[in-house]
Amino acid sequence: MAEALVFxxxxxxxxxxxxxxxxxxxxxxxxxxxxxxxNDGTTWLRGDFAxxxxxxxxxxxxxxxxxxxxxxxWFAASRIDAPRVVAFGSTSLETKRDSRxxxxxxxxxxxxxxxxxxxxxxxxxxxxxxxxRPTLVYGAGGDRTLTRIARLAGRAxxxxxxxxxxxxxxxxxxxxxxxxxxxxxxxxxxFGRGYALPGGEALAYREMVARTLAALDPPPRLRxxxxxxxxxxxxxxxxxxxxQELGDAAVARMREDLVFDAExxxxxxxxxxxxxxxxxxxxxx
Ligand SMILES: NC(=O)c1ccc[n+]([C@@H]2O[C@H](COP(=O)([O-])OP(=O)(O)OC[C@H]3O[C@@H](n4cnc5c(N)ncnc54)[C@H](OP(=O)(O)O)[C@@H]3O)[C@@H](O)[C@H]2O)c1
Numbered sequence: 001m002a003e004a005l006v007f008x009x010x011x012x013x014x015x016x017x018x019x020x021x022x023x024x025x026x027x028x029x030x031x032x033x034x035x036x037x038x039n040d041g042t043t044w045l046r047g048d049f050a051x052x053x054x055x056x057x058x059x060x061x062x063x064x065x066x067x068x069x070x071x072x073x074w075f076a077a078s079r080i081d082a083p084r085v086v087a088f089g090s091t092s093l094e095t096k097r098d099s100r101x102x103x104x105x106x107x108x109x110x111x112x113x114x115x116x117x118x119x120x121x122x123x124x125x126x127x128x129x130x131x132x133r134p135t136l137v138y139g140a141g142g143d144r145t146l147t148r149i150a151r152l153a154g155r156a157x158x159x160x161x162x163x164x165x166x167x168x169x170x171x172x173x174x175x176x177x178x179x180x181x182x183x184x185x186x187x188x189x190x191f192g193r194g195y196a197l198p199g200g201e202a203l204a205y206r207e208m209v210a211r212t213l214a215a216l217d218p219p220p221r222l223r224x225x226x227x228x229x230x231x232x233x234x235x236x237x238x239x240x241x242x243x244q245e246l247g248d249a250a251v252a253r254m255r256e257d258l259v260f261d262a263e264x265x266x267x268x269x270x271x272x273x274x275x276x277x278x279x280x281x282x283x284x285x
Contacts (some may be wrong), residue, residue: 003059005082006030007049008066009042012140013088016178017063018042024182029056049074057081063181064088072114076121085122085129086181089115091196093133095258101249119192130184131194132177135260139174141284144245146171146212150283153213153220160223162230165205165254170198173282176273180265189268196260200273205254208276215278216285 004021008014009030021028022041029043030036031053036044047053049070057080064071064087071087093111096104115131122129138146153159180197184190203211206224213220225233234251237243265271 002026002061003056004028004061004063005055005059005080006042006063006065007071008064008088010034010036011065012137012142012174013134013177013181014063014065015140016175017065017181020178020182026060029059055080060084061086061185065181068118069110069114072118072121076117083127084185085118085127086184087118087129087131088177088181089131089133089194091133091135091198091258091260094260095253095256096249099249100252101247104247104249115194123192128188128191130190130192132180132184133194133196133260134172134177135170135196135198135258136172137174137177138171138278139282141282146208146278147283149209150212150216150280150285154216154285156220157218158221158223159209159213160225160230160233161206161209162227162251162254163224164227165209165224167205167253167255168202168257168259169205169208170200170202170259171208171276172197172199172273176200176271180269180271183269183271187269193268195265195268195271196262197265197271198260198262198273199276200262201275202257202259203276211276212278212283215280215282217280 004026006028009018010032018028028041029045031045031047033048035046038044045053059082061084062082068087068089089111093108096108099105118129136145137143141147149159177197210222213222262271
């Protein structure tokens with residue numbers, strides 16, 4: 001039986017990746033900081049990258065579906081024998097490169113360093129690494145964009161956007177990402193390469209939010225206000241300790257097109273993501 005070591009196996013991409021591995025007859029060893037009961041094909045290991053429990057000395061593949069920088073640092077220092085490594089990074093590497101927010105630029109630096117380190121460490125031990133970079137993830141009710149919008153709007157009965165939030169987005173469903181994680185495994189064309197994994201449709205930010213709201217029951221109303229009024233309301237909310245994670249850089253990006261080409265992934269491993277058709281359950285509601 002093939003053995004996989006999975007980091008981030010409890011997360012929104014990790015859960016469907018483990019389900020697919022089980023369905024294909026793999027045995028999964030999954031690390032989590034929380035206690036979980038072993039079940040249908042997963043042996044849970046309790047620990048953290050900083051406090052690793054004993055691991056199997058050899059596995060057929062490692063999947064990283066959690067923080068890439070921590071995984072890459074651990075992998076570079078570890079002696080585990082694994083011929084194949086599939087790791088998730090983020091298209092933030094491109095979209096936040098020139099951000100006005102120093103925390104976002106720091107994230108870009110850490111992601112870039114982690115990708116380089118991972119490819120170097122894999123090559124040095126004769127393993128094949130593939131990096132998968134999703135766009136905006138949704139589908140499992142655990143993301144910090146659409147699920148958060150759906151929940152806030154569901155409670156308030158409305159959602160407010162600044163006018164001009166017309167930058168293109170490509171929301172990508174967690175199941176399409178999980179399919180990609182397994183599809184690359186035996187495709188030599190993907191060895192030592194990174195791929196953007198966008199969703200199957202590019203749509204304006206406001207349209208993405210409008211469709212999300214339309215999927216709720218009852219559907220909250222979308223209100224668009226002049227950008228200066230939105231900025232004023234946002235800074236008032238932040239003073240009350242709310243919406244801290246919605247920074248000015250993120251608001252400015254609502255006008256920017258963040259679009260990635262799925263063609264290299266389609267060509268090399270048949271990536272065929274779905275169009276954006278949200279349903280209430282996808283936001284855990
Ligand atoms: N969500 C998005 O919109 C998005 C977009 C682009 C890229 N990505 C990337 O895709 C990957 C998966 O994202 P996700 O949204 O599925 O993640 P998630 O749902 O937030 O889950 C994160 C996972 O990482 C594990 N984890 C976090 N810190 C850890 C630590 N210190 N030691 C060990 N495990 C740790 C968690 O495990 P426990 O809590 O069980 O310990 C959990 O299983 C990540 O690399 C993320 O950067 C996500």
